[in-house]
Amino acid sequence: MYATADMLLTSAKAHAAEQSQEPAIEVVLVRAVLEGDRDGFAGLYDLYAPLVHGILLARVPRAEVDDLVQDIFLHAFKKLHTLRDESAFGPWIAMIARNRAVDFHRRSKVTVEINDELRGSDTHDSKAREILELIRGLPEAYRETLVLRLVEGMTGPEIAARTGLTAASVRVNLHRGMKLLREQLGFMEGL
Amino acid sequence: MNDDYLWDKTGQPDPQIQQLEEILGTLRYQPKPLAIPNLAVPRRRNYFPLLAIAATVLLAILAGGIWLRMRPRNEVPKQQAKIVEPAAPKPEEKPVKPKSAVNQPVLATNRIHGKRSASSVLRKREREEALMAKEQLMLALRVTTQKLHLVHTKTSPATQIKNQHRIG
Numbered sequence: 001m002y003a004t005a006d007m008l009l010t011s012a013k014a015h016a017a018e019q020s021q022e023p024a025i026e027v028v029l030v031r032a033v034l035e036g037d038r039d040g041f042a043g044l045y046d047l048y049a050p051l052v053h054g055i056l057l058a059r060v061p062r063a064e065v066d067d068l069v070q071d072i073f074l075h076a077f078k079k080l081h082t083l084r085d086e087s088a089f090g091p092w093i094a095m096i097a098r099n100r101a102v103d104f105h106r107r108s109k110v111t112v113e114i115n116d117e118l119r120g121s122d123t124h125d126s127k128a129r130e131i132l133e134l135i136r137g138l139p140e141a142y143r144e145t146l147v148l149r150l151v152e153g154m155t156g157p158e159i160a161a162r163t164g165l166t167a168a169s170v171r172v173n174l175h176r177g178m179k180l181l182r183e184q185l186g187f188m189e190g191l
Numbered sequence: 192m193n194d195d196y197l198w199d200k201t202g203q204p205d206p207q208i209q210q211l212e213e214i215l216g217t218l219r220y221q222p223k224p225l226a227i228p229n230l231a232v233p234r235r236r237n238y239f240p241l242l243a244i245a246a247t248v249l250l251a252i253l254a255g256g257i258w259l260r261m262r263p264r265n266e267v268p269k270q271q272a273k274i275v276e277p278a279a280p281k282p283e284e285k286p287v288k289p290k291s292a293v294n295q296p297v298l299a300t301n302r303i304h305g306k307r308s309a310s311s312v313l314r315k316r317e318r319e320e321a322l323m324a325k326e327q328l329m330l331a332l333r334v335t336t337q338k339l340h341l342v343h344t345k346t347s348p349a350t351q352i353k354n355q356h357r358i359g
Contacts, residue, residue: 038227045225053220062218073225125217132218149197150208151215156198174197182207 030086033077041080045073048090051162052097054148058136059101062129068104072097091164134184135177142177145170 026047032040052072056065076093083092132151135143148154148163156174160167195202 041227042225046222049222049225050220057218066223069220070223070226074227077227125214128214128217131211131215147215150211151218152220153212153216155200171194171198175194178197178208181211185207 026089027086030080030083030089033080041073041077044076044089048093048162049073050152050154051090051148052093054152054154055094055097055144056101057132057151058143058147059098060104062132064104068097068100072100075100088164090162094163131181131185135181137184138177138180142173142180145173146177146181149174 026044029040029043029047033044049069052069053065056068056072060068072093076096083089132147135146135150138146144163145159148159149156154162156170157167159165160170163170165173196205197208
């Protein structure tokens with residue numbers, strides 16, 4: 001079922017209500033860091049680490065995600081003065097994470113494949129990884145939104161606010177991605 | 192199927208989505224402290240002073256360019272007048288005032304130029320007269336030559352023999 005006009009309007013209002021608070025927090029934190037408050041960056045890290053984690057999880061092997069999250073936030077700390085619009089910290093760091101994932105695949109494609117296979121036989125959460133693999137096989141527009149929703153537990157309005165996407169496009173991506181995932185999951189036992 | 196639960200976790204929960212959340216939740220981000228090395232806090236660079244200086248320099252260059260374009264039309268005649276004026280000093284001032292370095296060559300050249308121009312005019316006239324005289328002389332010589340040639344042909348014996356039949 002596609003989103004109706006009323007649903008979109010309601011979600012847009014909720015999104016606007018959330019956006020009116022969230023950007024204020026990140027703007028305050030970014031300004032604090034630029035004025036010399038290092039602790040302000042810890043606040044940004046707490047706020048946006050799940051977003052970066054989800055974006056990376058949708059693209060790179062799980063074993064590499066934690067280190068990459070640290071690298072990305074360190075890079076963001078060094079380059080924070082280049083951010084023109086303080087309220088755009090979320091979309092900015094999301095773009096850094098996407099670019100870093102592309103770089104990762106460009107540099108170490110073979111290593112990634114071996115690591116994935118080795119880890120598949122050891123861990124307990126094999127079902128989770130199987131589903132994650134299915135999500136990674138979906139079109140790019142859907143996989144990131146689905147991971148943020150199903151893995152990181154973010155709501156649609158939160159995803160929209162932090163990634164800079166519109167609420168409507170997040171809603172469409174969630175709906176279509178979930179439809180495709182359900183079709184894929186039809187072949188799996190126990191679901 | 193209600194999409195509200197998928198969208199913002201409101202409304203009637205979808206059991207399949209809940210099950211997916213439960214399974215995939217094991218992969219969720221586990222908070223870890225961020226290790227930032229002891230780096231200096233980045234400061235935003237203020238480019239306004241640099242931009243202001245660049246704009247001022249640009250404006251000065253533009254103004255200079257416009258002034259240089261306008262200047263020759265307005266000021267060159269004044270400079271010429273300044274040079275010419277001291278070139279004609281009063282005769283009383285000549286012994287009192289020493290000749291300046293600027294005026295001296297201007298006056299000297301004017302004098303020489305004046306003499307030269309007068310003499311050249313005279314020479315031109317003389318030359319023209321001389322040329323006329325030469326032409327007249329040459330014409331007279333030519334006429335004389337022709338007449339002498341005619342006399343010579345008439346008085347020569349060959350012409351006399353030829354003309355005998357006419358006489359006879």
